[in-house]
Amino acid sequence: MKELREKILKEGKVCPNNIVKVDSFLNHQVDVSFLKKIGAEFYSRFKNEKVDKILTIESSGIAIACFVAECFNCRLVFAKKGKSLNQSKDFYEAKVFSYTKKEEYDIRVSKEFLNESDNILLIDDFLANGAALNGLAKIVEDAKANLVGCGIVIEKGFQSGGKELRDKGIHLESLAIIDNADETKQTIEFRN
Amino acid sequence: MKELREKILKEGKVCPNNIVKVDSFLNHQVDVSFLKKIGAEFYSRFKNEKVDKILTIESSGIAIACFVAECFNCRLVFAKKGKSLNQSKDFYEAKVFSYTKKEEYDIRVSKEFLNESDNILLIDDFLANGAALNGLAKIVEDAKANLVGCGIVIEKGFQSGGKELRDKGIHLESLAIIDNADETKQTIEFRN
Numbered sequence: 001m002k003e004l005r006e007k008i009l010k011e012g013k014v015c016p017n018n019i020v021k022v023d024s025f026l027n028h029q030v031d032v033s034f035l036k037k038i039g040a041e042f043y044s045r046f047k048n049e050k051v052d053k054i055l056t057i058e059s060s061g062i063a064i065a066c067f068v069a070e071c072f073n074c075r076l077v078f079a080k081k082g083k084s085l086n087q088s089k090d091f092y093e094a095k096v097f098s099y100t101k102k103e104e105y106d107i108r109v110s111k112e113f114l115n116e117s118d119n120i121l122l123i124d125d126f127l128a129n130g131a132a133l134n135g136l137a138k139i140v141e142d143a144k145a146n147l148v149g150c151g152i153v154i155e156k157g158f159q160s161g162g163k164e165l166r167d168k169g170i171h172l173e174s175l176a177i178i179d180n181a182d183e184t185k186q187t188i189e190f191r192n
Numbered sequence: 193m194k195e196l197r198e199k200i201l202k203e204g205k206v207c208p209n210n211i212v213k214v215d216s217f218l219n220h221q222v223d224v225s226f227l228k229k230i231g232a233e234f235y236s237r238f239k240n241e242k243v244d245k246i247l248t249i250e251s252s253g254i255a256i257a258c259f260v261a262e263c264f265n266c267r268l269v270f271a272k273k274g275k276s277l278n279q280s281k282d283f284y285e286a287k288v289f290s291y292t293k294k295e296e297y298d299i300r301v302s303k304e305f306l307n308e309s310d311n312i313l314l315i316d317d318f319l320a321n322g323a324a325l326n327g328l329a330k331i332v333e334d335a336k337a338n339l340v341g342c343g344i345v346i347e348k349g350f351q352s353g354g355k356e357l358r359d360k361g362i363h364l365e366s367l368a369i370i371d372n373a374d375e376t377k378q379t380i381e382f383r384n
Contacts, residue, residue: 023302023305024304024305028269028270028272028301028302028305029267029268029269029302029305030254030258030261030267030268030269030270031267032258032261032262032265032266032267032268033265035258036262058250058251059250059251059254059270059272062222062251062254062255062258063254063255063258063268063270066222066224066227066254066255066258066259067258069222069224070224070228073224073225074224075221075222075223075224076221076222076224076255077220077221077222078220078222078251078255080220080251109220110215110220110221112216113215113216113220113221
């Protein structure tokens with residue numbers, strides 16, 4: 001998505017550990033008019049699929065998921081982060097290791113909001129090692145729902161998450177794929 | 193807002209400690225078409241004010257704030273929760289005591305996303321003791337921005353937060369005010 005790549009180049013900052021900060025429009029301040037375009041782009045890429053529900057993770061996935069769900073005219077569910085509830089019967093749970101924060105956390109979704117008949121589209125802001133997406137995919141599997149695909153705003157192509165998901169045959173759409181991010185030079189290179 | 197009161201009566205559950213769970217449409221699963229109506233209702237109540245930016249707190253305020261920001265055609269900023277960064281020069285910070293979780297946490301907003309010239313509308317899902325809203329209001333004050341008012345989806349009228357904010361002269365709009373929530377009988381009474 002050309003407009004997204006331009007926005008990342010204009011507003012993004014490369015931080016240590018290859019972290020690309022885009023908190024001026026995506027995950028702290030939210031540029032709502034731009035996110036509506038992001039939502040429309042995901043819709044155009046998945047509109048031939050049946051999508052009953054959007055699933056994301058708090059917090060930075062929520063705003064994006066809102067505008068995707070608006071396009072599909074469906075509900076969204078956001079997985080909650082927190083300590084495990086010790087295999088609660090009321091929740092689907094998964095463990096996620098955060099690359100940014102170097103710590104493991106649990107995500108959970110109330111069983112009443114995922115049904116066997118649901119066709120689920122996963123949405124998130126970043127894909128690096130795929131830990132968060134794999135956690136969400138496990139929850140969809142545990143719910144015996146159907147995983148339609150994954151929509152990611154920014155994929156870090158130099159990490160393995162995207163390749164692994166594609167190798168599994170999952171329909172993954174990343175609106176921008178960063179192949180190189182140099183903190184010293186503050187340069188970002190995208191995949192064509 | 194009549195439709196909201198009806199939705200709370202239909203889908204809400206009263207839990208211990210007067211907690212009213214509305215996670216089927218507001219803060220776990222999100223009913224996007226309903227939240228668009230919520231956004232339009234806040235717009236109608238604040239449309240005579242100049243609003244440059246919506247400020248909320250992760251996570252459950254974000255989806256609501258998205259649809260308010262959409263109506264005002266402005267950006268939103270969500271305060272992040274977490275441990276204090278020890279009076280970082282880059283953030284405005286405030287301490288918030290969570291009534292639901294019985295613990296204190298810090299909220300922070302990057303200084304670059306709040307300006308002196310900004311007219312800020314605060315949006316959140318619940319108002320009980322007002323701890324979260326007071327934290328956000330402090331951040332607006334620290335930024336020397338102008339607090340336009342506060343829009344709350346559900347106010348617990350039997351707690352003091354709403355009264356205190358109104359007594360301070362803050363323009364507070366709560367779309368539903370619950371005066372009584374009985375866990376045993378599973379009844380909810382609204383203020384007229």
